[in-house]
Amino acid sequence: MIDLKQSVQYVKGVGPQRVKILNSIGVYTIYDLITYFPRDYEDRNNKKKIIDLCNGEEAVIEATAITNVTVAVIRKNMSILKLTVGDETGVATITWFNQIYLKNKFKIGNKYKFFGKVTNTFGKIEMVNPVFDNAEENKNTGKIVPIYPLTYNLSEYAIRQAIENALKTVNNKLEETLPDYILKEYNLEDINTAMNQIHFPDSFESCNKARKRLVFEELLTMQLALLQLKNQTTGQEGIAYSKEVKMSDVINILPFKLTKAQLKVLEEIDNDMESNKPMNRLLQGDVGSGKTIIAIISAYKATKCGYQSAIMAPTAILASQHIEEFRKILEPLGIRCEVLLGGTKKKQRDEILQKLKNGKIDVLVGTHSLLVEDVEFKNLGFVVTDEQHRFGVRQRENIIAKGKNPDVLVMTATPIPRTLALILYGDLDISIIDELPPNRKKIETFAVSYSLEERVNNFIRKNIEEGRQAYVVCPLVEENEELNMKSVTKICEKYKNEIFKDYRVELLHGKMKQKEKDEIMQDFKDGKINILVSTTVIEVGVNVPNANIMVIENSEHFGLAQLHQLRGRVGRGEYQSYCILKYRKSTPEAKERMKTMQETNNGFIIAEKDLELRGTGEFFGTRQHGLPEFKIANLFRDMDMLKSVQSVAIKIESEDPKLELDKNKKLNKLIKEKFTKRVEI
Ligand code: ADP
Ligand code: MG
Numbered sequence: 001m002i003d004l005k006q007s008v009q010y011v012k013g014v015g016p017q018r019v020k021i022l023n024s025i026g027v028y029t030i031y032d033l034i035t036y037f038p039r040d041y042e043d044r045n046n047k048k049k050i051i052d053l054c055n056g057e058e059a060v061i062e063a064t065a066i067t068n069v070t071v072a073v074i075r076k077n078m079s080i081l082k083l084t085v086g087d088e089t090g091v092a093t094i095t096w097f098n099q100i101y102l103k104n105k106f107k108i109g110n111k112y113k114f115f116g117k118v119t120n121t122f123g124k125i126e127m128v129n130p131v132f133d134n135a136e137e138n139k140n141t142g143k144i145v146p147i148y149p150l151t152y153n154l155s156e157y158a159i160r161q162a163i164e165n166a167l168k169t170v171n172n173k174l175e176e177t178l179p180d181y182i183l184k185e186y187n188l189e190d191i192n193t194a195m196n197q198i199h200f201p202d203s204f205e206s207c208n209k210a211r212k213r214l215v216f217e218e219l220l221t222m223q224l225a226l227l228q229l230k231n232q233t234t235g236q237e238g239i240a241y242s243k244e245v246k247m248s249d250v251i252n253i254l255p256f257k258l259t260k261a262q263l264k265v266l267e268e269i270d271n272d273m274e275s276n277k278p279m280n281r282l283l284q285g286d287v288g289s290g291k292t293i294i295a296i297i298s299a300y301k302a303t304k305c306g307y308q309s310a311i312m313a314p315t316a317i318l319a320s321q322h323i324e325e326f327r328k329i330l331e332p333l334g335i336r337c338e339v340l341l342g343g344t345k346k347k348q349r350d351e352i353l354q355k356l357k358n359g360k361i362d363v364l365v366g367t368h369s370l371l372v373e374d375v376e377f378k379n380l381g382f383v384v385t386d387e388q389h390r391f392g393v394r395q396r397e398n399i400i401a402k403g404k405n406p407d408v409l410v411m412t413a414t415p416i417p418r419t420l421a422l423i424l425y426g427d428l429d430i431s432i433i434d435e436l437p438p439n440r441k442k443i444e445t446f447a448v449s450y451s452l453e454e455r456v457n458n459f460i461r462k463n464i465e466e467g468r469q470a471y472v473v474c475p476l477v478e479e480n481e482e483l484n485m486k487s488v489t490k491i492c493e494k495y496k497n498e499i500f501k502d503y504r505v506e507l508l509h510g511k512m513k514q515k516e517k518d519e520i521m522q523d524f525k526d527g528k529i530n531i532l533v534s535t536t537v538i539e540v541g542v543n544v545p546n547a548n549i550m551v552i553e554n555s556e557h558f559g560l561a562q563l564h565q566l567r568g569r570v571g572r573g574e575y576q577s578y579c580i581l582k583y584r585k586s587t588p589e590a591k592e593r594m595k596t597m598q599e600t601n602n603g604f605i606i607a608e609k610d611l612e613l614r615g616t617g618e619f620f621g622t623r624q625h626g627l628p629e630f631k632i633a634n635l636f637r638d639m640d641m642l643k644s645v646q647s648v649a650i651k652i653e654s655e656d657p658k659l660e661l662d663k664n665k666k667l668n669k670l671i672k673e674k675f676t677k678r679v680e681i
Contacts, residue, residue: 002173004031012165021154022162033166034195036159037214037632038146041207044115045142051089055120060141061127062113063087065106085112092125099129111135113142144201163199172196178217179666186648189213198632212641215633217670219642222630223649224659225671231657238278238405239381245304250297250329261435262290268431269298272407273382279407285433286603287413287568288440292322294433295384296329298409303335303362307381307406311365312399316341316514317521317542318386323365330363340366340375343514371398384409413568414561414607442601443571447555447581447594456551456580457499463549464503464530468575470549472533473566475557491553492533500531508534536562538569545573555581556590560610563597589613 008027009019027033048059063085072080081096083106094114096102106112116130131140148159172192176183183190189197194210201207247270251258258266265283272279285291299309311326313319323339330337338352338361355361359378364370380403385396400408410428448456460470472495474488488509496505506520506529517537523529525544532538532547550570555563563581571577581594596609633641652664659668 002030002170004034004170004174005029008033008162008166011162011169014162014165018154018158018162025149025154030166030169033163034170034199035631036148036163037198039149040147041201041204042145042147044140044145047113049089050087050092050125053092053118053120053125055118058115058117060113060115061085061087061092062111062135063092064111065108066091068108069103069106071100071103085114090125092127094130095126095128097129113137115141144204144207146199146201167196167199170195177666177670178213178220179663181663182220182648186216188216211632214631215638215641216645218630218633219638219645220649220667221670221674223646224653224667225674227649227653228657228671236278236405238276239273239305239307239407240276241273241301241305241307241381241407243274245301247297247301250300250333254293254329256437258293259290259433259435259437261285261433262294265294265431265433266297268429269294269409270301272429273298273301278405279409280428281409281431282428283409283411283431283433285411285413286436287565288572289413289433289436291386291411291413291433292325293329295322295386295409295411296326299326299363299382299384300330300333300335302382302407303330305381307379308356308359308361308377308403309363309382309384310370310377310380310399310402311363311384311386312370312395313365313367313386315537316343316367317517317537319365319367320518320521321543322386326363326365335362336360337363337365340364340369341514342367342369344369368395371395375402377402379403381406382409383407384411386411413565413603439574440571441574441576443567443577443579445567445579445581445598445601447583447598449586450582450584453582456582459578459580460531460549460551461500463578464500467527467546468549469524469527469529469544469547470531470551471538471547471566471569472531472551472553473538474533474535475552475554488533488535495531495533503530504528505531505533508532508537510535510537536566538566542569543572544569546575548573548575548577550577550579552579552581554584555594556583556586558593560593560596560606560613563593564603564606567597567601 006029007019008014008022008030009016011030011033014022022028022033025036027036042058044060046060048061050061050063053059053061064087065083066086067084069081069083072082074080077098079098079100081099081102083094085092085094094116112132112135114127114130114132116127119126119128133139133141146160146163148156148163174191174195176191178188178191182188188194189209189212191213193206194213197206197210198214201210247266251263251266265285269279269281272281283291283294295311299311302309311319311322313322319339319341323337326337338355340349340352344352352361352364353374353376356364357376357378364375364377369375383399383403383406385399385408396408396410400406464470472491474491489507492505492507506523508517508520512520520529520532521542524532524547527546548570550567552558552563552566558566567579570579579597581597583590583594586594592609592613596606600606652659652667655661656664659665659671
């Protein structure tokens with residue numbers, strides 16, 4: 001049996017350099033490589049006439065050699081071969097680099113098929129390094145070729161070759177992962193056929209069959225795992241909070257009136273808290289809809305009933321902001337709030353932990369630092385995780401375990417279409433805030449190319465002159481913290497030293513010391529900084545009502561959900577706010593994203609669109625909800641499959657809840673493997 005956990009370095013043709021590149025896209029093992037699925041396919045059957053060729057496209061032409069191959073040797077290791085070919089509509093030049101062995105392959109007057117990338121410069125048509133066949137052959141051109149997600153530094157060909165070789169190594173010896181009875185009952189392809197056909201399909205039909213099987217497996221595993229998770233939590237006895245403690249006591253002293261939606265959600269939470277079943281509730285609300293106050297009021301109830309609360313936020317900036325709001329409202333009511341961050345000094349930390357254990361702290365706000373083992377509560381009764389898509393299921397479990405079946409509120413600004421939420425968050429009840437606080441102005445969104453940069457800068461200047469502040473966000477260049485820091489530093493320098501010399505411009509990025517970050521954020525909040533240049537660390541939750549401009553550099557690199565989150569940083573005060581999406585290169589997808597951003601401010605619409613454009617890879621990936629990323633399923637495209645798989649899962653589960661029957665052994669293994677892998681803590 002082949003060991004799929006072996007490093008990719010054992011695949012033929014994968015040297016140390018390739019290993020590095022593959023690692024950078026998350027491919028470490030042979031298994032990772034063969035499950036690096038194509039995002040699309042190229043149909044090399046698709047013929048075109050020379051006259052119809054467009055610049056940049058890849059196409060097949062059937063053409064006759066008009067000349068012999070000419071060879072120019074530029075230097076020792078560099079030769080250029082050229083061949084002129086023609087069909088009845090025009091002529092094209094075929095160029096090969098360093099493929100001297102092709103010199104005598106072509107005969108004047110013979111017909112060939114060429115497939116490659118076309119350049120059309122003022123009508124001069126060229127194809128560089130195409131693959132080819134004799135006219136009657138189908139070796140290189142008559143097939144369907146997989147297209148993989150593009151990778152920095154790795155050519156299409158290289159990844160294709162690596163996968164082809166990996167499949168050869170595997171040699172049809174993959175162990176079947178689905179039980180026989182399921183394969184039969186649902187008419188699914190076996191694992192080896194599916195794996196081969198998904199990468200190098202003989203036809204689109206067999207490709208679809210392969211895909212169906214793999215998607216089925218992926219969705220079934222997820223569904224079964226969710227059902228098990230749900231079983232773990234139901235039936236346990238939780239805390240029944242006293243009906244005597246009234247949320248309205250806080251609500252009545254707030255500086256603003258809660259929206260109807262907020263009140264409704266609070267009622268749902270209040271009911272949950274008073275019942276003796278542990279609350280397990282997901283609170284969805286678009287950015288700026290006012291979720292924090294919900295957490296504050298609920299924590300009030302918990303405290304007054306004699307329990308401690310833990311509020312976990314994904315970033316220190318956010319935690320710092322939360323503690324401020326909690327203190328503002330709860331401390332006058334005699335509730336003791338503290339904050340614990342990764343950067344909290346040891347002496348202070350010790351003191352906090354001591355007080356926490358003795359019950360002298362009522363509400364503890366913090367980041368992942370709350371998960372550490374020595375953080376012990378006296379009687380934790382209420383847990384909030386904010387912007388939960390940043391936390392994994394495991395982390396949620398981890399903090400919950402610090403209490404005894406505490407009530408749990410999970411808050412997210414990533415709106416998920418309800419039907420999907422019901423399936424994906426099978427283990428949670430759902431509340432939705434579907435209304436923004438009154439008097440919010442619609443954020444105006446513009447997509448502009450860099451040629452308009454100066455106008456954008458003047459626009460920023462005008463607003464700063466009026467007393468406003470601006471964010472400038474730079475994209476992740478790649479999964480490399482150092483490089484990202486460099487690029488954001490460079491952009492910041494330009495703003496600081498050239499464009500906005502007269503203003504205070506500061507930089508914020510994830511690698512900075514906590515203290516520096518906090519200081520800068522505080523200065524920005526206090527209006528001492530005019531322009532804050534940052535990486536996406538400010539993506540979630542930060543609240544500075546005076547900032548009214550969000551500039552996103554190279555916005556084509558961001559996904560829709562993320563753009564929407566970033567935009568949500570402005571439009572939080574009384575001022576008209578703007579979101580400016582700067583772009584350099586714009587793919588059709590990027591254009592579509594920008595169009596959506598300009599058309600709507602509604603997070604739910606954006607979520608649906610995001611799902612449609614991007615599928616689930618990232619939207620519902622690990623980062624979002626702690627489930628393993630989908631490698632192949634796309635919850636938008638595969639909605640129907642998801643529904644039918646859900647009923648399959650329920651059927652299996654009702655018959656064999658712990659998957660202990662012999663026939664379900666394989667399923668059990670599948671779940672264990674997938675759900676213990678790569679869960680970040
Ligand atoms: P999010 O849901 O994105 O976490 P926040 O909780 O940060 O939103 O709320 C955004 C801002 O709106 C905060 O300044 C908060 O005080 C304010 N806010 C919340 N609810 C209301 C309301 N009902 N009326 C007016 N302002 C509100
Ligand atoms: Mg928030």
